[in-house]
Amino acid sequence: MKQYKDFAFIYDELMNEVDYDGWVKYIEDIIKSENVKVQNILELACGTGNMTIPLTKKNYDIAAIDISEEMLSVAREKAEKEGVELVLLQQDLAELDFDIPNLDCILCACDGFNYITYDDDLEHVFKKSYELLKKDGLFIFDISSFYKLSTILGNNMYGENREEIAYMWQNYFDEEENLVEMELAFFIKDEDGKFERFEEVHQQRAYTQEEIIDLLKVAGFEHIKTYADFTFESPSGEDERIFFVCKKVL
Numbered sequence: 001m002k003q004y005k006d007f008a009f010i011y012d013e014l015m016n017e018v019d020y021d022g023w024v025k026y027i028e029d030i031i032k033s034e035n036v037k038v039q040n041i042l043e044l045a046c047g048t049g050n051m052t053i054p055l056t057k058k059n060y061d062i063a064a065i066d067i068s069e070e071m072l073s074v075a076r077e078k079a080e081k082e083g084v085e086l087v088l089l090q091q092d093l094a095e096l097d098f099d100i101p102n103l104d105c106i107l108c109a110c111d112g113f114n115y116i117t118y119d120d121d122l123e124h125v126f127k128k129s130y131e132l133l134k135k136d137g138l139f140i141f142d143i144s145s146f147y148k149l150s151t152i153l154g155n156n157m158y159g160e161n162r163e164e165i166a167y168m169w170q171n172y173f174d175e176e177e178n179l180v181e182m183e184l185a186f187f188i189k190d191e192d193g194k195f196e197r198f199e200e201v202h203q204q205r206a207y208t209q210e211e212i213i214d215l216l217k218v219a220g221f222e223h224i225k226t227y228a229d230f231t232f233e234s235p236s237g238e239d240e241r242i243f244f245v246c247k248k249v250l
């Protein structure tokens, strides 16, 4: 499936309204609330480094992983421009293989885990994360909620027509597999003012909060909290993003 290939080079432009500084602050607020000292972080599905770069600037030691060479190349280019050194690894999380243990924190921001569509693969990521964390280490991630993927994205179509980029985005939700397939068509203006078209098909799995908690427990996590949409409130059922905060308590 073609995911995050050509799209990588316009990802940041399409995400320009996302408040990544606020996101970093929220993650730091969570860390503070858990009373854990965090110095090193393993970031999963880091994409173009929108969390990796600001966190590195705040002096955390980060290694970051993503499957897409294109997303990583954008991250590398941005880091170079900003004079920041990143440790980036290309890997499929379904085969996550990292062997520096005693980590303070493992982070996955902006629904990277929804791209892991099989239970067994997500269980592998959770087990490996548990194994890699130090005692009291934190595993923090968010998912797009079941409600968002099944109802808001659902079988709906979206589109946007900007000056330099236009796109059409048609979703199909498979109620048996709980998978949303997103057919994305992009039109990018070139130097001559002509629009070039490319397509990608993305697939995300809609997990319920209970399914995620069950897999986390299988992996060994006992101390699990869930928060709705950048708050410290419990999810209510109609939240779009659910944050999971897990502590490795031995």
Ligand SMILES: C[S@@+](CC[C@H](N)C(=O)[O-])C[C@H]1O[C@@H](n2cnc3c(N)ncnc32)[C@H](O)[C@@H]1O
Pocket (backbone or CB within 6 Å): 004, 044, 045, 046, 047, 048, 049, 050, 051, 065, 066, 067, 068, 071, 091, 092, 093, 094, 108, 109, 110, 111, 112, 115, 116
């Ligand atoms: C929505 S983007 C989020 C990127 C970044 N965390 C951010 O906040 O901007 C999802 C990312 O997950 C990555 N991804 C999807 N499937 C993956 C897999 N199996 N292994 C590793 N990364 C994956 C994609 O390449 C993409 O960079």
